[in-house]
Amino acid sequence: MKVTPFLFKGGNTLAKQLHIFIAFFRSGLLGFGGGPTTIPLVHKEVVKTYEWMTDEEFSDVISIGNTLPGPIATKMAGYIGFRVGGWLGLINALVATVLPTVILLILLLGSLKQFSESDFVNGMTNGVIPIVAVMMGVLTWDFIKKSKASLGIKLASIIFIVSFIAIIVLNIHPGFVIAALLIIALALPVKGGNIS
Amino acid sequence: MTYFHLFLAFFFPNILAYGGGPAAIPLIEHEVVQKYGWMTKTEFSELFALANSLPGPIATKMAGYIGFEVAGVLGSIVALFATVAPSLALMLLLLNLLYKHRHSVRVKRLSSYVLPAIAILMLSLTFDFAKTSYELNNLIPTILLLAASYFALEKFKIHPAFVILAGLLIGGLFL
Numbered sequence: 307m308k309v310t311p312f313l314f315k316g317g318n319t320l321a322k323q324l325h326i327f328i329a330f331f332r333s334g335l336l337g338f339g340g341g342p343t344t345i346p347l348v349h350k351e352v353v354k355t356y357e358w359m360t361d362e363e364f365s366d367v368i369s370i371g372n373t374l375p376g377p378i379a380t381k382m383a384g385y386i387g388f389r390v391g392g393w394l395g396l397i398n399a400l401v402a403t404v405l406p407t408v409i410l411l412i413l414l415l416g417s418l419k420q421f422s423e424s425d426f427v428n429g430m431t432n433g434v435i436p437i438v439a440v441m442m443g444v445l446t447w448d449f450i451k452k453s454k455a456s457l458g459i460k461l462a463s464i465i466f467i468v469s470f471i472a473i474i475v476l477n478i479h480p481g482f483v484i485a486a487l488l489i490i491a492l493a494l495p496v497k498g499g500n501i502s
Numbered sequence: 503m504t505y506f507h508l509f510l511a512f513f514f515p516n517i518l519a520y521g522g523g524p525a526a527i528p529l530i531e532h533e534v535v536q537k538y539g540w541m542t543k544t545e546f547s548e549l550f551a552l553a554n555s556l557p558g559p560i561a562t563k564m565a566g567y568i569g570f571e572v573a574g575v576l577g578s579i580v581a582l583f584a585t586v587a588p589s590l591a592l593m594l595l596l597l598n599l600l601y602k603h604r605h606s607v608r609v610k611r612l613s614s615y616v617l618p619a620i621a622i623l624m625l626s627l628t629f630d631f632a633k634t635s636y637e638l639n640n641l642i643p644t645i646l647l648l649a650a651s652y653f654a655l656e657k658f659k660i661h662p663a664f665v666i667l668a669g670l671l672i673g674g675l676f677l
Binding site: 335336338366374375379385408414445469473479 | 610
């Protein structure tokens with residue numbers, strides 16, 4: 307199993323770039339609920355439709371992507387685009403993933419804003435906020451479940467409570483709290499000392 | 503200066519947030535609403551609602567839009583660059599190293615230790631949104647809308663775009 311860039315170096319044909327664009331455009335436009343939900347769609351394009359990677363390689367990309375911060379969809383698109391079509395492929399895949407929905411959002415919110423003086427549009431905003439609260443609540447629950455699954459209930463609760471005290475009660479900037487957790491994760495000794 | 507601030511406002515949330523783009527939302531809110539004051543909490547929640555009901559990655563949609571609102575097309579590009587480039591560069595640079603150490607306990611802990619803190623940030627934003635709704639719509643409509651959208655989204659699995667559309671309509675007519 308190799309995860310080496312430049313695997314397809316030299317093959318920058320127009321058709322390949324077009325395929326990269328189509329693969330990420332489709333998975334970006336069909337995936338609702340944020341980047342992580344587009345993973346299966348990208349998988350279908352990359353492994354099944356275009357056969358750029360094996361199943362195993364793809365899951366390695368995802369698991370490595372998950373050990374790094376930031377949006378997963380663009381890490382995936384950038385890396386796979388790079389592997390398949392070099393630097394042009396990287397930019398191509400990113401543009402296909404990001405741009406269509408950004409433009410859609412700017413147009414949609416821009417046109418809503420034109421009517422922002424009307425009572426109806428003001429009321430519309432009020433009607434959306436409770437829904438947003440529920441959506442955020444659902445996301446919160448997802449992350450609580452993820453914490454429990456990867457840390458176990460005891461450790462997850464400890465970090466949860468400590469973060470609560472630090473961020474909410476003591477009002478420490480969340481960036482510092484996360485940075486501290488990252489340092490602890492790296493510095494804490496490993497039981498048995500088996501570091502890969 | 504605005505471009506530099508835009509860069510920072512999206513660089514830090516995305517380089518700190520583990521768990522994909524959604525994890526960065528509360529951190530972005532911290533920068534955009536509380537630190538730089540580019541948007542009000544209400545505007546931010548509106549943006550989140552619409553971004554969440556459109557397809558595609560959420561962090562980049564929000565970055566692209568906020569960048570555009572603050573400083574036009576170039577602002578949009580700066581915000582998107584700050585969102586996408588750092589983590590992608592890390593991925594390309596560290597790929598072989600991370601692949602070699604992918605079973606290392608420390609590498610795994612990096613992503614998992616941060617999750618409960620992200621959950622706290624999301625929880626706090628959830629309460630913020632609920633509180634804003636209470637301030638704008640009073641208690642009874644807020645509770646009714648919270649319950650209705652919970653059942654619509656989670657129990658009946660109605661597509662978020664339709665739930666948002668219904669919310670916009672109800673809001674426009676009654677609130």
